[in-house]
Amino acid sequence: MEQRTGLYHNTPYQHTPTIYDRIQIGKGTTILPGKKDPAVAHLIDHVLEHGYVILPNLFTPTEVSAANAELARLEALESSGPASQGGRNPFEGFQTKRIYALVDKSRVFDTFAINETVMKLNDYFLQPNFLMTSFHTVNIGPGSKAQEIHTDDGLIALPRPRPLMGIGTMVAIDDFTAENGATTLIPGSHLWDDERNPKREEMIPAIMPAGSMVYFLNTLWHSGGANTSQTWRRSMTVQYCQPWIRPYENFTVAMGWEDLDQVPQRLMRLMGFSTHDFMGYVDGRSPRAGVEMRKKRLIEWAFKEKEKGKMSKL
Numbered sequence: 001m002e003q004r005t006g007l008y009h010n011t012p013y014q015h016t017p018t019i020y021d022r023i024q025i026g027k028g029t030t031i032l033p034g035k036k037d038p039a040v041a042h043l044i045d046h047v048l049e050h051g052y053v054i055l056p057n058l059f060t061p062t063e064v065s066a067a068n069a070e071l072a073r074l075e076a077l078e079s080s081g082p083a084s085q086g087g088r089n090p091f092e093g094f095q096t097k098r099i100y101a102l103v104d105k106s107r108v109f110d111t112f113a114i115n116e117t118v119m120k121l122n123d124y125f126l127q128p129n130f131l132m133t134s135f136h137t138v139n140i141g142p143g144s145k146a147q148e149i150h151t152d153d154g155l156i157a158l159p160r161p162r163p164l165m166g167i168g169t170m171v172a173i174d175d176f177t178a179e180n181g182a183t184t185l186i187p188g189s190h191l192w193d194d195e196r197n198p199k200r201e202e203m204i205p206a207i208m209p210a211g212s213m214v215y216f217l218n219t220l221w222h223s224g225g226a227n228t229s230q231t232w233r234r235s236m237t238v239q240y241c242q243p244w245i246r247p248y249e250n251f252t253v254a255m256g257w258e259d260l261d262q263v264p265q266r267l268m269r270l271m272g273f274s275t276h277d278f279m280g281y282v283d284g285r286s287p288r289a290g291v292e293m294r295k296k297r298l299i300e301w302a303f304k305e306k307e308k309g310k311m312s313k314l
């Protein structure tokens with residue numbers, strides 16, 4: 001089979017890609033190109049070459065101020081999750097706040113996860129039926145140190161060049177500046193082999209106004225920046241992954257939560273009531289803790305529904 005290498009794949013999209021259509025970009029990443037919508041072709045080319053692209057003012061001022069107001073509301077609630085009041089480890093950053101499981105907490109953020117331009121870019125970089133793998137806020141407070149430099153596929157132990165397994169995005173809710181902790185990234189580092197280690201001095205800040213997004217391959221080295229300013233840097237991250245990064249059966253939903261105590265612990269972990277490092281978290285905590293929270297809420301909801309039923313009969 002002919003192996004195509006290089007930066008560009010200009011073959012028109014005619015058929016469902018197979019593994020033999022994959023291309024290698026540099027020494028770091030292989031991709032199976034999907035549909036190249038002409039409307040985003042220039043953005044795709046930028047990502048192929050640099051590993052990222054900034055999408056200025058992707059969201060309207062109205063969407064951004066609605067997100068801002070909703071974030072302020074959620075941050076005031078302890079029920080917004082364990083990291084909403086402060087980061088718990090060096091990766092989250094101790095002077096940060098994260099609200100996980102945004103889909104569960106509000107409908108205001110939905111629009112940020114299903115943006116049309118992003119879906120078109122994902123149609124090229126990921127396979128059909130791609131999934132969302134995380135969606136949460138990352139707010140970096142004054143005095144916060146730079147985050148550890150990482151790639152978002154770092155927990156997946158495969159050598160480079162490795163298949164692209166996902167896409168990361170950061171949505172600026174405040175202007176991102178070099179001082180307030182804008183995401184920093186190393187342009188072109190998606191092309192590196194395993195031998196090359198990232199250095200802080202190679203990083204550039206993704207400076208962009210509120211409402212913009214930086215979209216990047218998850219083989220790109222990056223980190224949250226240090227916040228040397230007096231104000232918070234608020235943002236959301238929406239990340240997507242290949243559709244095949246999941247077990248065949250979705251056991252955490254298939255299994256009746258009322259019967260969990262009867263299942264051997266080892267089997268529970270096999271079914272996904274477990275984490276691999278932080279992969280598999282539920283609202284920033286263990287899946288089992290997440291299920292208990294969900295059961296409590298379902299019971300409260302059922303009582304309320306019952307009460308409503310009573311009221312409507314009066």
Ligand SMILES: O=C(O)CCC(=O)C(=O)O
Pocket residue numbers: 091138140147152170181182183184222223224225
């Ligand atoms: O906060 C940022 O700018 C980046 C955060 C990040 O890359 C992460 O937490 O995985």
